[in-house]
Amino acid sequence: MKLVSPGEAAANTNEIPVEAGEEFVRIGEMAKKYGVTLRTLRFYEDKGLLNPHRDGSTRLYTRRDKARLKLILLGRKVGFSLRDVKQMMDLYDPTGTNTRQLRLALDKSEKQLARLQKQRALIDDAIGELSNSMSVVRQMLVERTAAPQASAAG
Amino acid sequence: MKLVSPGEAAANTNEIPVEAGEEFVRIGEMAKKYGVTLRTLRFYEDKGLLNPHRDGSTRLYTRRDKARLKLILLGRKVGFSLRDVKQMMDLYDPTGTNTRQLRLALDKSEKQLARLQKQRALIDDAIGELSNSMSVVRQMLVERTAAPQASAAG
DNA sequence: CGCACCTTTTACGTTTACGTCAATCCTATA
DNA sequence: TATAGGATTGACGTAAACGTAAAAGGTGCG
Numbered sequence: 001m002k003l004v005s006p007g008e009a010a011a012n013t014n015e016i017p018v019e020a021g022e023e024f025v026r027i028g029e030m031a032k033k034y035g036v037t038l039r040t041l042r043f044y045e046d047k048g049l050l051n052p053h054r055d056g057s058t059r060l061y062t063r064r065d066k067a068r069l070k071l072i073l074l075g076r077k078v079g080f081s082l083r084d085v086k087q088m089m090d091l092y093d094p095t096g097t098n099t100r101q102l103r104l105a106l107d108k109s110e111k112q113l114a115r116l117q118k119q120r121a122l123i124d125d126a127i128g129e130l131s132n133s134m135s136v137v138r139q140m141l142v143e144r145t146a147a148p149q150a151s152a153a154g
Numbered sequence: 155m156k157l158v159s160p161g162e163a164a165a166n167t168n169e170i171p172v173e174a175g176e177e178f179v180r181i182g183e184m185a186k187k188y189g190v191t192l193r194t195l196r197f198y199e200d201k202g203l204l205n206p207h208r209d210g211s212t213r214l215y216t217r218r219d220k221a222r223l224k225l226i227l228l229g230r231k232v233g234f235s236l237r238d239v240k241q242m243m244d245l246y247d248p249t250g251t252n253t254r255q256l257r258l259a260l261d262k263s264e265k266q267l268a269r270l271q272k273q274r275a276l277i278d279d280a281i282g283e284l285s286n287s288m289s290v291v292r293q294m295l296v297e298r299t300a301a302p303q304a305s306a307a308g
Numbered sequence: 309c310g311c312a313c314c315t316t317t318t319a320c321g322t323t324t325a326c327g328t329c330a331a332t333c334c335t336a337t338a
Numbered sequence: 339t340a341t342a343g344g345a346t347t348g349a350c351g352t353a354a355a356c357g358t359a360a361a362a363g364g365t366g367c368g
Contacts, residue, residue, distance in 0.1 A: 028314065038315085043356060057316055057363090078284040081354075097298045102291050109288045113281065120277045127270050130232040134263045137256050144251045182344065192345085197326060211333090211346055236325075 024053070024060040034069055044072060049086050079112055178207070178214040188223055198226060203240050233266055 031038050044050045045059070049072055052059040061069075068089065075085040088108065091101035185192050198204045199213070203226055206213040215223075222243065229239040242262065245255035 026315080037356080039356060039358085042316090047355095059315085074283065074287070076355095078280045078287070083354095099295065099298050102295050102298070106288060106291050106295070109284055109291070113284055113288070116277055116281050116284065120274060120281070123270055123274045123277065126232045127267065127274070129228065130263055130267055130270065133228070133232070134260060134267070137260050137263070141253065141256050141260070144253050144256070180345080191326080193326060193328085196347090201325095213345085230325095 024055075024062060025066075027052075027059050027061070030061045030065070030069075034066075034073065036069075036073075041069075044069070044082070047082055047086060049082060049089065078109075079116060080108065084108055084112075178209075178216060179220075181206075181213050181215070184215045184219070184223075188220075188227065190223075190227075195223075198223070198236070201236055201240065203236060203243065232263075233270060234262065238262055238266075 025033070027038050027041055031041055041050065041059075045052065050061075050065055050068055052061045052065050054060065071089065072082070072085050075088075076082070080088075088101060088105045091104055092098060093101070179187070181192050181195055185195055195204065195213075199206065204215075204219055204222055206215045206219050208214065225243065226236070226239050229242075230236070234242075242255060242259050245258055246252060247255070
């Protein structure tokens with residue numbers, strides 16, 4: 001049994017004890033697959049967001065880790081901090097209904113949604129102000145460029 | 155001659171040589187007037203964005219400084235970095251037409267406008283994703299909450 | 309054998325715009 | 339004169355999410 005081989009180039013394919021069809025991926029592949037850096041994966045682990053298995057000191061990621069990573073990336077995409085993501089993930093309990101987890105997620109989501117809407121309002125505001133300033137500047141440029149001695153400009 | 159006295163409470167009113175009706179304000183007032191902290195004003199000065207006069211070691215702000223501060227705050231509002239603002243301000247030349255300054259400002263503004271629009275798109279995207287996730291979570295909560303033993307949920 | 313390549317841990321650096329002391333000084337006022 | 343209120347400089351702290359370098363170990367291949 002080997003590591004999952006992406007395409008053809010499975011360099012450095014070490015013999016790893018794999019049980020029950022579990023597919024292990026090392027950090028390099030994991031990083032490529034999800035478009036993150038090695039540093040990021042180690043960082044997430046350091047923050048308690050990921051918990052890959054180990055073969056000696058080598059990290060081995062399973063599809064559980066992949067699922068978690070997907071969640072993390074989704075969380076970040078919608079603007080949650082890693083702390084928020086961790087807080088929500090930490091409530092996951094495979095034996096229960098995860099009602100609490102879901103409620104927390106919903107709660108945080110509502111707040112985040114509000115933040116996002118506020119941000120959008122701010123940005124719209126900024127766009128407005130900026131557009132104004134730009135037309136003012138354009139006007140000033142026109143006055144300085146066109147017909148410096150004549151006052152009739154059209 | 156005295157410092158400009160805002161309302162009635164002009165505490166700590168020191169004798170300051172004022173010429174030609176110039177109105178000086180010390181840092182505390184300046185901060186209040188523009189809703190920034192003392193630290194902020196000193197920081198801006200440290201970054202070369204402001205250049206208040208001095209009475210000994212005490213900073214004295216004139217309306218020139220106020221105008222500059224207004225520009226800084228507008229710049230920040232529309233998302234420019236302080237470096238950008240400084241770069242634009244540094245081109246100011248009271249003897250010329252400031253064409254170069256205006257062109258630079260316009261150039262930076264166009265780029266910033268693009269960034270803002272991109273940001274807004276990202277935010278809209280995030281809002282969409284988040285809304286989706288939220289309805290999924292709500293659905294999950296419904297399934298876990300309502301009629302745990304009956305499969306008919308209306 | 310040696311090189312290229314992957315991986316590890318540790319730890320400091322980056323970015324931006326200030327916040328938060330800390331120690332000190334000056335001044336007006338009761 | 340004691341006290342309260344501003345003001346000064348200097349310098350470390352903060353937030354977030356990694357980047358980057360260093361020093362080292364393991365592995366397969368030609």
